[in-house]
Amino acid sequence: MKKILFSVLSLLIITIAGAQEPIGILKQGHFSVGGTTIQRPGTYDNSKFVGWAEQEETGQSYRADHAFVDYQIPAGNKPLPLVYVHGYGGSGVCWQMTPDGREGFATLMLRRGWSSYVMDLPGRGRAGRTSATSAIKPVADEMFWFDIWRIGIWPDYNEGVQFPKDSVSLSQFFREMTPDISDHKQDVPVLGALAKRIGDHILVTHSAGGFPGWMSAMLNPEVKAVVSYEPGGFVFPEGEVPEPIDGRTGGAAGIPVSPEQFKRLTEIPIVLYFGDYIPETPTKNLGDENWRVRLQMARKFVETVNRHGGNATLVELPKIGIYGNTHFLMQDLNNDELAELLDEWLSKQVSQ
Numbered sequence: 001m002k003k004i005l006f007s008v009l010s011l012l013i014i015t016i017a018g019a020q021e022p023i024g025i026l027k028q029g030h031f032s033v034g035g036t037t038i039q040r041p042g043t044y045d046n047s048k049f050v051g052w053a054e055q056e057e058t059g060q061s062y063r064a065d066h067a068f069v070d071y072q073i074p075a076g077n078k079p080l081p082l083v084y085v086h087g088y089g090g091s092g093v094c095w096q097m098t099p100d101g102r103e104g105f106a107t108l109m110l111r112r113g114w115s116s117y118v119m120d121l122p123g124r125g126r127a128g129r130t131s132a133t134s135a136i137k138p139v140a141d142e143m144f145w146f147d148i149w150r151i152g153i154w155p156d157y158n159e160g161v162q163f164p165k166d167s168v169s170l171s172q173f174f175r176e177m178t179p180d181i182s183d184h185k186q187d188v189p190v191l192g193a194l195a196k197r198i199g200d201h202i203l204v205t206h207s208a209g210g211f212p213g214w215m216s217a218m219l220n221p222e223v224k225a226v227v228s229y230e231p232g233g234f235v236f237p238e239g240e241v242p243e244p245i246d247g248r249t250g251g252a253a254g255i256p257v258s259p260e261q262f263k264r265l266t267e268i269p270i271v272l273y274f275g276d277y278i279p280e281t282p283t284k285n286l287g288d289e290n291w292r293v294r295l296q297m298a299r300k301f302v303e304t305v306n307r308h309g310g311n312a313t314l315v316e317l318p319k320i321g322i323y324g325n326t327h328f329l330m331q332d333l334n335n336d337e338l339a340e341l342l343d344e345w346l347s348k349q350v351s352q
Contacts, residue, residue, distance in 0.1 A: 020103070023110055024075035033197055034190030035066025035122070036131055065182070067190035068126040070096070072106075073115040080202050080224055080350060081115035082106070083194065087207025087232070089145070089177050091125025092118035094206065098331045099173040100164040105330035108339035114346070117198060121209070122190060123182025132183040142174050147287040148249070149327040150277045158277050162324035162332035173331075184212075191216035200224050202350065204342075207327065208232045211255070218257065218264045225269045225350050227342060229329050232294060234301040237262040237308070242300045247293035249286055254297060266310030269349040272298055273315045273338070275325030291327065311349070315341075 044059030070092060073081070084095040084106055095118050096104040106116040123130040143154040152158040157165050164170075191212055195201065202225045205213035210231020217223040218235070236242065236254040244253040278291045298314055305312035317325055322341075325332050332338070 021111075023107070025110075026073045026075045026077065028072040030068065030070045032066040032127070033069055034186060034193035036064055036186070038062040038064070038131060062129075062131070064129045064131040065122045065186040065190075066127055066129075067122055067186075067194065068092075068120040069117050069194060070120075071115070071117045072110055074110045074113060076113060077115045078113045080200055081117055081198065082109060082204050082227075083117045083119065083191075083198075083201045085119055085191070085203060085205040085209035085213055086121065086124070087205075087209045089180060091120045091176070091178050093125065093176050094328065095204075095330060097176075098335065099169040099176075100166070100333075102333075102335070105335050105339060108336055109343070112339065112343045114343070117194065117201070119190075119194070121182065121212075122184075122186040124180055125178050128179075128181065130181050130183075132181060134181040136179050136181060144286075145174075145177075147285065148290055150275065150287045150291065151326050153285055153287075158324070158326075160276075160324040161326060162276075162334050163326050163328075164333065173328075187212040188215045188219070192220050195220040195222040198222075202227065202346070205229070205231060206330065211235075214265065217268065218261045221264075223268065225346070226265075226271075227345075228270070228272045230274050230291065230294070230327055231272060231298065234297050235262065235265075236301065236304055240304060242297065245293040245296050247282070247289050248284075249290040249293075252293040252297040254300070263308070265305055265312075266308045268311075270302075270305060270310070270312040271315060271342075271345055271349075272302065272313070273317065273329060273341075274298065275327065275329050275332075276318050276323050277326075278316075287327075313345075 039061050040057045042058035048056050050056045086092050086094050095106045098104060106118055110116055120127040146154045151163050200222050203213045203223055204227045206229045210228045211233030213226055213228060214235045217226050234254050235257045237259045238256045241254040241256045245251050274295050277288060278295050279288050283289050302312040302314045329338055
């Protein structure tokens with residue numbers, strides 16, 4: 001029986017390894033971090049039953065507004081872990097999987113020795129318990145996001161797009177989306193709480209996760225570098241905020257912070273990555289237009305950081321010969337190429 005079991009396990013290992021070598025994981029787990037606790041006054045009555053959905057709250061507590069963190073530390077890991085922060089409408093899943101079943105970005109970086117801490121921010125995914133009062137209703141919006149995220153102009157895919165074009169993958173992609181029931185007031189505090197718990201780290205942010213990433217870097221000395229994939233918001237020193245850039249999806253405007261705060265961004269290496277299908281001039285296509293104004297603001301942000309003595313780099317992928325990337329670069333068909341690009345940057349910029 002033991003021989004049969006050993007043979008089955010050996011076959012399973014070989015099958016799982018397949019084209020990919022197994023990854024040695026030194027430690028893995030998950031935890032909640034940050035958050036609030038509401039305590040109702042009075043004494044809890046153990047004998048009183050009101051119902052399953054509704055409760056008599058007297059004397060009871062309610063924990064909420066925390067982040068959920070899923071972590072993996074590979075054998076032979078590099079000293080600084082990567083903390084992954086997702087954007088609007090999703091969760092940390094975007095870093096852990098791809099719609100067509102290839103390895104997720106965090107796994108690709110694990111293969112390169114980078115530990116991962118993948119967050120679900122408050123009110124999203126596995127951190128859905130919130131103190132914000134909200135109502136959730138189904139909103140048919142998938143075609144809108146198909147356009148906004150530059151997969152194409154519904155129902156057509158962009159020419160040369162690095163996104164799988166089969167219906168199953170598209171369905172898997174949309175099913176990653178999650179309700180956003182947070183008021184976002186705890187996004188920055190939970191990043192700070194994580195910084196205090198794990199110590200020095202590198203932030204890797206995406207889209208709407210970009211703004212809390214800048215704030216965390218300014219507030220927490222444990223942040224040693226920032227990598228941001230198509231961030232949606234930017235900070236500037238007071239008195240140096242650029243004029244807002246008009247656009248069909250609301251445009252883009254910088255957020256002022258004190259010069260002392262902004263100085264912190266000049267003391268760490270920063271890199272921003274933007275994908276394809278972003279025009280230089282206004283267009284009627286909402287997705288193209290949405291990222292046109294944000295790319296322009298990103299250029300101003302990088303220029304400002306460097307003018308103040310910083311080390312910020314903006315990588316527009318088509319300009320270095322990498323084409324077809326959507327807004328979800330980390331899940332695109334060439335995510336392994338982008339992981340290699342990031343690994344090279346980290347190896348040059350971050351002390352190990």
